[in-house]
Amino acid sequence: MGKLRNIGLVINPKRPLAAVVLPELIDWLRRHELQFTCYFTSQPENIMATICSTATPEELHHTDMVMALGGDGTLLTAARLIGERHIPILGINVGSLKGDFYTQERLVLEAQHPDGGKIVGLNDIVLLPKEPGRLLQFWVWVDNEYVANFSADGFIISTPTGSQMGS
Template identity: 30%
Template sequence: MSEFRTVGLIGRRGDTRVAPTLLRLCEILHAHGRRVVVETEAPGLEACGAHVERSARETMAGRCDLVIVVGGDGTLLSAARAGSTWGVPILGVNQGRLGFMVDVAPREIDDMLTALFAGEYLREERLLLQARIRGAEREAGPFLAINDVVIRNQAAIRMLEFETWLDDEFISQHRADGFIVSSPTGSTAYALSGGGPVLHPSLEAMALVPICPHTLSDRPIVVGARQTVRIVLRGPAATLAMCTCDGQNSTPLRSGEALEVGAADSRLRLIHPKNYSYFNILRNKLHWGRGPQLNPEAS
């Protein structure tokens, strides 16, 4: 018998397009004799019938052996942060836009679940980031991030002034629109747009990426994840930046305060199809290896 006896279902909130997929998942899971727990805010919950249990997203992982997320990467990020304490594996069904982390198509869920319950799947563990804010008058956190921790000026037309440290070693002073500390998972997200490198998800590393720096030589660097990156905000006392985790949760960072980012104790645990390939994802999503697209009307 499979290890996944109780399965949780989470759908992108407010998106009725995921409801048919959630209903189909309920049917398949019940056919396999699984106990099903559905998020209370899932679209189309009523259609799943009276044979499913209900749970808030924040507590679902504590009741399940597996969580299936239907939506895009943002839904998976939110679900993963909510369930990080329990370390329950997550399977993503892609009904979003890009889908770097949700790699099962809705049409594939029958075959995927049959293979899953037969033990034919891949497990993957990925680094998570943990952030804290420390200052003379307050401390905040810890905050968890799967992709990245970002600071940006609350006043979009002004640059930030800050300094960076790695453990107790000074790195540099910066004037930039902001700064990204990215995990390997997040290296194909905001950090990539900022000129950062792609980090393989098996690496224990973080990418440090300035956002639109004033000095062109202020380039991204890669550091070990077991070290602590400290970003100290400088400038006038009224300077206020925003610290954001995965583009979803924000908290203010004031002049003189330090943002500290390092590896979290918990891990992101993902379930993939047996034929999953990280580089296949990159080729498809980033269009690697494709030649220029010619306009036939121009010839």
């Protein structure tokens, strides 16, 4: 990863602490001469709307890193917005800040339709037929290596991140 120049901010404006953290973060970014763009997960109704203009999801695709201010849902939104691009995401939990953090590389899933369409999942991918009861044909590849093929009326595959959601 090269030098960071352009930071994407994905912000949950419904988190009260986000309104406190965002001005400080923007001040820090400016002091370090970093460009930034903001994407709000919903319409901001407070000071956040005045200090940071709203970006489109496509503008996040041109950032060197994304910072997600919110909780788990905001982090998942950021992952969905950047899709299969290899852009690192830094989650800033503004629900219960403790001051400690760690970094992790997470497994990402990709599913491809025979027509070329792709979807990417951080937690899981669920594949179902348009019409209930119909069988679908699946081919499974791991790291570009063929594993198996089978027919089923649906398919759920989960990453270690997503497998914890049901517990």
